[in-house]
Amino acid sequence: MIRYILKRVGYMIVTFYVVITLTFLAMKMLPGTPFKFANRLSPEQLNQLKHYYGLDQPIPIQYLHYLWNFIHGNLGGSFQYGMQPVTEFLFQRFPISLQLGFESMIFGTVLGIFLGIVSGIYRGRFLDWGTVTLAVVFISIPSFIFAAILQYFFSVQIRIFPVIGWSGPMTHVLPVVSIGVGVMATIARFMRTEMVEVLNQDYIVTAQAKGLSTNAVIFRHAIRNAMIPIVTVIGPLTSAVVTGSLVIENIFAIPGIGSQFVDAIVTNDYPMIMGTTELYAGLFIVTILIVDVLYGVIDPRIRVSGGKSI
Amino acid sequence: MNHLLEIKDLNVIFHIFGADVQAVRGISLQLNKGETLAIVGESGSGKSVTSKAVMGLIPNPPGEIATGEILFEGRDLVKYSKKQMQKVRGKEISMIFQDPMTALNPTMKIGKQIMEGLIKHQSLSKHDAKKRAIELLQLVGIPNPEKRVDEYPHQFSGGMRQRVVIAIALACNPKILIADEPTTALDVTIQAQILDLMRDLQEKTGTAIILITHDLGVVANLAQRVAVMYGGKIVETGTLDEIFYNPKHPYTWGLLSSMPKLHAKTDKLLAIPGTPPDLSNPPKGCPFAPRCPHAMKVCTEHMPAYTELSATQKAACWLLDERAPKVDPPTTIGVGGES
Amino acid sequence: MTAKSNAEVTKELFVPAYLSDTESEKISGKSVSAWKDALRRFLTNKGAMLSMIILTVIILLALIGPHIFGYDIDNQDVSRANLPPKIEGLTWLPAFSGYENGVDIYKEKNISKNYWFGTDQFGRDLWTRTWKGTQISLIIALIATLADVLIGVVYGGVSGYFGGAVDNALQRILEVIAGIPSLVWIILLILIMQPGLITITIAILATSWLSMARIVRGEMLKLKNQEFVLASRTLGAGDGRIIFKHLIPNSLGMIIINTMFSVPNAIFFEAFLSFIGLGIRQPQASLGSLINDGYQMLQIHPYQTLYPGIIISLLLICFNIMGDGLRDAFDPKLRR
Numbered sequence: 001m002i003r004y005i006l007k008r009v010g011y012m013i014v015t016f017y018v019v020i021t022l023t024f025l026a027m028k029m030l031p032g033t034p035f036k037f038a039n040r041l042s043p044e045q046l047n048q049l050k051h052y053y054g055l056d057q058p059i060p061i062q063y064l065h066y067l068w069n070f071i072h073g074n075l076g077g078s079f080q081y082g083m084q085p086v087t088e089f090l091f092q093r094f095p096i097s098l099q100l101g102f103e104s105m106i107f108g109t110v111l112g113i114f115l116g117i118v119s120g121i122y123r124g125r126f127l128d129w130g131t132v133t134l135a136v137v138f139i140s141i142p143s144f145i146f147a148a149i150l151q152y153f154f155s156v157q158i159r160i161f162p163v164i165g166w167s168g169p170m171t172h173v174l175p176v177v178s179i180g181v182g183v184m185a186t187i188a189r190f191m192r193t194e195m196v197e198v199l200n201q202d203y204i205v206t207a208q209a210k211g212l213s214t215n216a217v218i219f220r221h222a223i224r225n226a227m228i229p230i231v232t233v234i235g236p237l238t239s240a241v242v243t244g245s246l247v248i249e250n251i252f253a254i255p256g257i258g259s260q261f262v263d264a265i266v267t268n269d270y271p272m273i274m275g276t277t278e279l280y281a282g283l284f285i286v287t288i289l290i291v292d293v294l295y296g297v298i299d300p301r302i303r304v305s306g307g308k309s310i
Numbered sequence: 311m312n313h314l315l316e317i318k319d320l321n322v323i324f325h326i327f328g329a330d331v332q333a334v335r336g337i338s339l340q341l342n343k344g345e346t347l348a349i350v351g352e353s354g355s356g357k358s359v360t361s362k363a364v365m366g367l368i369p370n371p372p373g374e375i376a377t378g379e380i381l382f383e384g385r386d387l388v389k390y391s392k393k394q395m396q397k398v399r400g401k402e403i404s405m406i407f408q409d410p411m412t413a414l415n416p417t418m419k420i421g422k423q424i425m426e427g428l429i430k431h432q433s434l435s436k437h438d439a440k441k442r443a444i445e446l447l448q449l450v451g452i453p454n455p456e457k458r459v460d461e462y463p464h465q466f467s468g469g470m471r472q473r474v475v476i477a478i479a480l481a482c483n484p485k486i487l488i489a490d491e492p493t494t495a496l497d498v499t500i501q502a503q504i505l506d507l508m509r510d511l512q513e514k515t516g517t518a519i520i521l522i523t524h525d526l527g528v529v530a531n532l533a534q535r536v537a538v539m540y541g542g543k544i545v546e547t548g549t550l551d552e553i554f555y556n557p558k559h560p561y562t563w564g565l566l567s568s569m570p571k572l573h574a575k576t577d578k579l580l581a582i583p584g585t586p587p588d589l590s591n592p593p594k595g596c597p598f599a600p601r602c603p604h605a606m607k608v609c610t611e612h613m614p615a616y617t618e619l620s621a622t623q624k625a626a627c628w629l630l631d632e633r634a635p636k637v638d639p640p641t642t643i644g645v646g647g648e649s
Numbered sequence: 650m651t652a653k654s655n656a657e658v659t660k661e662l663f664v665p666a667y668l669s670d671t672e673s674e675k676i677s678g679k680s681v682s683a684w685k686d687a688l689r690r691f692l693t694n695k696g697a698m699l700s701m702i703i704l705t706v707i708i709l710l711a712l713i714g715p716h717i718f719g720y721d722i723d724n725q726d727v728s729r730a731n732l733p734p735k736i737e738g739l740t741w742l743p744a745f746s747g748y749e750n751g752v753d754i755y756k757e758k759n760i761s762k763n764y765w766f767g768t769d770q771f772g773r774d775l776w777t778r779t780w781k782g783t784q785i786s787l788i789i790a791l792i793a794t795l796a797d798v799l800i801g802v803v804y805g806g807v808s809g810y811f812g813g814a815v816d817n818a819l820q821r822i823l824e825v826i827a828g829i830p831s832l833v834w835i836i837l838l839i840l841i842m843q844p845g846l847i848t849i850t851i852a853i854l855a856t857s858w859l860s861m862a863r864i865v866r867g868e869m870l871k872l873k874n875q876e877f878v879l880a881s882r883t884l885g886a887g888d889g890r891i892i893f894k895h896l897i898p899n900s901l902g903m904i905i906i907n908t909m910f911s912v913p914n915a916i917f918f919e920a921f922l923s924f925i926g927l928g929i930r931q932p933q934a935s936l937g938s939l940i941n942d943g944y945q946m947l948q949i950h951p952y953q954t955l956y957p958g959i960i961i962s963l964l965l966i967c968f969n970i971m972g973d974g975l976r977d978a979f980d981p982k983l984r985r
Contacts, residue, residue: 022829026840029841136969136973140969141965142920142921142961144924144940145958148940201412202409207426211401216430220426242830243832246925265840266926280830280833281828604665607663607664611662
């Protein structure tokens with residue numbers, strides 16, 4: 001198990017190194033200048049600025065410089081905000097995005113697991129049909145459209161929730177629901193499939209043959225086994241939640257890194273884009289690692305044999 | 311005579327894809343205390359469905375017991391509520407399954423899986439239940455039971471798992487044990503061990519066994535009485551000796567002929583040609599008629615009644631009618647090889 | 650017992666009935682090829698059929714729609730800006746009455762023509778733009794998906810079929826690529842290349858082939874060790890025959906299913922990128938950019954987001970349901 005984790009951490013570091021290198025290369029290939037009012041500056045002034053930021057040095061030197069700084073936790077300063085360190089922005093804004101992500105994830109997972117279980121047990125009945133249909137709809141509709149609908153009806157029309165902002169529980173409802181329904185639908189579908197499959201297993205019949213009550217069979221034998229594979233969708237879901245948070249933060253004017261990222265893209269704020277990209281990549285990679293390890297911990301079949309082959 | 315279990319005219323129907331599959335069509339059976347009854351037949355003959363019906367485990371929907379009675383110690387299990395049935399399952403009647411690899415919950419410790427029934431039916435404390443679980447593991451011949459009780463199924467071999475399944479089934483000293491193809495999924499050497507174990511345990515506990523199988527070798531090993539099923543019906547019943555040495559139904563002949571024999575003169579395997587009938591549209595005559603080498607016109611038209619051949623043996627075949635031509639059983643049915 | 654009374658059973662019936670082999674060997678129940686079986690199940694899936702009809706209608710409208718009124722995608726005329734939808738004959742429906750907040754805007758602006766989906770702030774006909782945008786979204790999805798199938802099948806096929814060192818190397822590469830969130834990939838690619846139709850297509854393609862490659866590899870690994878392939882090999886079949894006669898036909902189901910899920914994924918990413926301003930540039934329109942344009946006006950003129958929003962949602966829902974339908978049709982596990 002420990003060897004397995006170490007191997008995974010090794011892969012993780014390689015992947016992360018590739019990501020930061022790619023981001024660096026991508027930034028070097030970007031068109032446009034990162035300076036505001038560049039067209040108003042004389043060539044000398046522009047060169048001075050470039051020199052100041054080290055942009056006139058050969059790319060390999062810049063790259064080493066960049067790596068050196070990266071290791072020391074220096075991601076450079078934002079071009080748009082007077083060279084304020086990028087890390088400062090990230091530290092300040094990341095907790096907000098993390099909170100939004102977590103709340104959406106919890107909301108979606110809890111509801112999704114519940115719906116999936118109910119749907120799996122009542123397979124083929126109306127309740128199941130409703131859940132399955134709803135799940136396809138929620139998986140399909142992009143979160144930004146869903147957010148627009150919610151915002152229009154609940155904020156503009158009947159004014160229950162504030163239109164924008166991130167202060168107090170009421171402001172959390174719409175953004176969390178907008179991102180969370182997708183999570184909910186994905187998990188509900190997955191859980192349903194697992195539930196149906198587990199309920200068809202022989203060991204369920206064994207449990208029934210022991211004379212256990214229906215509840216005992218479902219709770220003790222079916223749900224636990226059906227829930228284990230849920231862990232595997234958490235990785236892809238994290239990615240989906242990050243994607244969703246980009247637009248949702250913009251729509252609801254939430255001061256997280258998602259809205260910051262979109263701003264940075266529009267204003268060519270290179271260091272900010274790089275920093276945010278790396279943060280996202282890091283988050284994703286670590287999530288995948290945790291999910292894999294977690295899977296090993298909760299499934300006794302893997303726990304003992306030490307790691308699954310991927 | 312008072313039987314431990316008596317099945318009377320049982321009909322089980324599955325409603326699948328708009329069709330009604332009549333998996334079991336009016337069978338009657340008796341099981342006495344402490345005896346072993348084998349139900350023999352090929353896949354789809356309705357033998358597993360019969361056992362599930364006794365356990366009250368016919369999945370509904372799509373399945374249902376249409377008519378019939380299952381009398382256990384005189385009480386009709388068909389009329390039992392879900393709750394009442396739960397008190398019978400595992401306590402009075404329990405079951406072991408074909409595939410030990412899938413019959414155990416992969417994420418639950420072996421001990422806990424044995425303890426569940428004990429806690430439910432005998433209201434044992436966790437501690438006592440665990441002690442009993444260890445005893446049971448010992449009883450079914452698992453070495454090191456104190457240690458293995460805390461292990462997961464995937465840490466056991468197939469044969470060992472089947473022993474665990476048997477331990478679960480025997481946990482509450484049931485009066486009837488239904489064994490659905492208990493050795494089919496196992497290696498031949500392990501099969502013999504499991505059969506020995508079952509015979510041993512039956513001697514110790516006096517449990518009656520209903521053995522569901524298509525393997526006549528297993529039947530010869532364990533059973534005292536045999537019921538041969540075909541197309542959802544019992545075509546012949548009798549004692550082990552009657553079925554093996556004096557079979558009357560052509561299907562039984564076919565089954566016995568197709569059994570590989572150790573000392574047989576030919577090296578050819580004899581098969582019964584053809585496929586079993588489609589039970590969503592069952593034949594109106596004898597279900598075996600289309601495959602029967604001795605089929606007469608009457609066979610496809612009318613279902614034969616049982617002919618009592620002895621106090622214990624009866625068969626449903628038109629050949630036993632006095633108007634039928636005399637047909638001798640094939641010479642290939644001679645029992646050899648197996649014990 | 651169902652035995653008949655002996656009166657019905659006459660002596661004449663006790664003669665041997667010689668049954669032919671065909672009779673005893675007759676298989677009860679029809680035999681159906683796997684493909685026909687899948688097709689039959691797909692065709693009886695009501696949801697999938699309804700989705701197919703809706704998709705056909707949308708595709709037809711995307712082709713015909715932009716030409717109905719003779720407007721161009723960029724015909725601006727501020728005098729007819731922000732007109733709500735109005736369809737003659739459907740004016741009893743509030744959504745198509747030409748009224749907004751109780752005022753007949755058409756009367757107010759003295760416009761006699763009908764704009765079925767209304768107009769935007771520049772007075773461009775939204776009907777034309779919406780269907781043109783649908784066209785572009787569909788084209789992007791189609792190209793991205795075709796390329797994704799091609800790359801994914803080849804990559805996964807090579808990796809799975811040849812196995813060993815080749816597989817190992819290809820899988821490590823794939824693992825690193827998959828380790829990067831697709832969003833990061835896509836955004837970096839779009840930043841380097843100028844936003845536009847081709848860029849978006851490439852960016853979507855860059856991540857979507859991964860899942861196809863994985864699935865095809867998995868299928869290859871599974872199939873190539875199955876008995877029927879080994880049997881074929883023992884009979885002397887070469888790589889080519891095994892690949893084309895056994896592996897591809899047997900993994901085609903999985904490939905088709907995954908393709909069905911790739912399409913909505915591509916449509917979504919295009920819309921997403923256009924929505925955050927990295928997609929199609931003005932005056933071009935895609936469903937995403939239309940929703941983005943309309944979103945700025947959501948509180949005043951909700952109809953400007955409504956129709957592109959409905960169409961993209963319908964597209965995504967229908968493609969997903971069809972994908973589900975295909976998966977159920979092909980999945981032998983559900984054949985119980």
